[in-house]
Amino acid sequence: MTTLGVNIDHIANVREARRTVEPDPVQFAFLAELGGADSITVHLREDRRHIQDRDVFLLKETIKTKLNLEMAATEEMLEIAKKLLPDLVTLVPEKREEVTTEGGLDLKINTRYLNNIVESLKDSNIEVSAFIDPVHEQINYSKEIGFKYIELHTGKYAELTGHDQYIELQRIIESAHNANDLGLIVNAGHGLNYNNVKKIASINNINELNIGHSIVARALAVGLERSVREMKSLITSN
Numbered sequence: 001m002t003t004l005g006v007n008i009d010h011i012a013n014v015r016e017a018r019r020t021v022e023p024d025p026v027q028f029a030f031l032a033e034l035g036g037a038d039s040i041t042v043h044l045r046e047d048r049r050h051i052q053d054r055d056v057f058l059l060k061e062t063i064k065t066k067l068n069l070e071m072a073a074t075e076e077m078l079e080i081a082k083k084l085l086p087d088l089v090t091l092v093p094e095k096r097e098e099v100t101t102e103g104g105l106d107l108k109i110n111t112r113y114l115n116n117i118v119e120s121l122k123d124s125n126i127e128v129s130a131f132i133d134p135v136h137e138q139i140n141y142s143k144e145i146g147f148k149y150i151e152l153h154t155g156k157y158a159e160l161t162g163h164d165q166y167i168e169l170q171r172i173i174e175s176a177h178n179a180n181d182l183g184l185i186v187n188a189g190h191g192l193n194y195n196n197v198k199k200i201a202s203i204n205n206i207n208e209l210n211i212g213h214s215i216v217a218r219a220l221a222v223g224l225e226r227s228v229r230e231m232k233s234l235i236t237s238n
């Protein structure tokens, strides 16, 4: 059965817009778990634009499911991961100017460096995943470098429509099969929403889907009316 990893970066985005203490992603991780999240995903970025160090250490202590730490393959992040000991580290490419992760890691570059990072994480008993595009070559490199997991980038699938989307879906299906045949555990994510998730969720050998933006957007849609009602009631009950 495919499980759901909930990415709560956007909760921290709202907090950081005011550099204040709410909304607290730690509290929302608890609510995501109540809703059935099988794991909690956070991306600790080099520029700390949303998730902060404090968040990841508190999440590690408080969540009851699993913690998936997305991070760039840097020495700084390696040190943090080795202190934090999350259940899974997902290595992602990171650019300061990007709004969100734009594409998969290119494993062909820095193969040796990535292998050292993966081995170092494994020495601390941390499982490691590579966020990659659904491309055969990248899957082969994932195996070669020593990743146990991969996360297939579904962003392109999410952006395309019609026949082009169908072709991209076939690429994801084929990639998931190939990776499985090589013994890799296959996650997927990026850009998945309430309209496009079903076709990805029905791929047989996908272990977990990581979804953030659409879930947080939906939370606003289903929650705003109540929060306004509560404020209105405080104001008018004077």
Ligand code: PXP
Residues within 6 Å of the ligand: 007, 009, 043, 070, 090, 092, 100, 101, 131, 151, 188, 189, 190, 191, 192, 210, 211, 212, 213, 214
């Ligand atoms: N997987 C990875 C590797 C990501 O970087 C992100 C975005 O932070 C996601 C999944 C979730 O993407 P979305 O927010 O579009 O659901």
